[in-house]
Amino acid sequence: MSEIFDFFKEYYFLFLFAIISFIAILLVSKFYRIKFFYLFFGYLGLIFLSTMIIFLVNFFFKYEKLMEIGSAPSFSLTNQDGKTISNEDLKGKVHVVEFFFSTCPTICPIMNQNMLKIEKEFLNHDDFGIVSITINPDYDTSEVLKKHAEHLGVQHKNWHFLTGEQSYIYEIANKGFNLYAAENNKAKGGFEHSGFFALIDKNGNIRCRKDDFGNPILYYDGLEEPGVNAIKEDIKLLLEE
Template identity: 30%
Template sequence: MERIRRAVWNGPSPGFPRDGSGSRGRRPRDGISRWAIALVVGLGVLWHYAPIAIGAKPTVLPDYGRVPPFALTNQKGEPVALDALLGHVWIADFIFTRCAGQCPMLTKEMSQLAHAFQSDPSVQFVSFTVDPRYDTPEVLSRYVAASGVSSDRWIFLTGEEEAIQRLSQEGFRLAMGAEGPPEEPITHSSRLVLVDRDGAIRGYYEAADARDLAQLRRDAQRLLRHPS
């Protein structure tokens, strides 16, 4: 009976088979080794690339060319030229007050952007009318009041139809025409345009796309921090 008890006691422990040298299997130790190697490799990669990430320069925004000089009139009847915007980061769009299509959406998004940047006087907002024959300064002034526009850094511009069409198509490279649907008889772009302090166009953003609008905010902040 004692021999049987010793045989049972001296048998290999279940789950831990012995190898040829008499020691137990190395599976747990091998697992720890693999984790240690992975940790060392990971730290090495981090050590190598960390200086690059820390010292990396911000991505440079594309340059789509400069806005050509213009001389228009704002909603107060005051003359406004491109020179008045130089030195400011500004966001532009093209709308008209009788528009029942995408213009209300454009004005809403511009209003939200104006609110987001209300604490930074370096950012200006400019809306060009594509219906200048109807959108006189008086009409634009009423539109501003009806839309609840509160920012004094947001100007609405009107002027000669030919000048605005040329500015839209050749200056901003945005479509503008007169063959739209009944709710929007004048076709125009629904994109917002980001312009830097030197009057260079740095980005186009679809006003109906939330991701584009978020990118616009980031890019505007980038221009405020890094002018180039």
């Protein structure tokens, strides 16, 4: 039902144009004594042509190849099962990267729920994965992350919750991905971090959309529905590459 609503919301102008045009041909037919039959078929042709142009333009821009920013940073960390996971283990898999911590009281619960939506969408894809890196590794040990994953109800075998040395993780976040992460005693939970998701293709490259001026929109908003829907669409594109 939401898909139908989104369709009408996106193309409301087309429906408005159709209604106004129909009213116009009724008036023209009445006042200029032109047969309604001829006007109606001309009207249908105009609507068909307009619809085709709009859909073709939309198709071209929607499925335009995503920008390739460069290689994602290398890393080697420990997952919730105590196994060492590196970026090399994710080669051949489209994957999403986020930074979080298990005791986060602010944005993490929202990010968790949105990431679960992404997981559900691609649950049966072995060539897809998720990487959730804690920014509080002193507390978030493998055992803690294991319980956290179970609490969330994680099902995908390629969803890795990673921990390691804190300074190393912060370097990956702040310098590697340019996604903010820091310890802050004044922040709720004692830490603060970005709410964005990074999208990585099968070759280990960061991929993203671009704005109307051709500039890269580096990451996807993990807190809002439009960002989550966008990354799901783009994951599908990358899985087909």
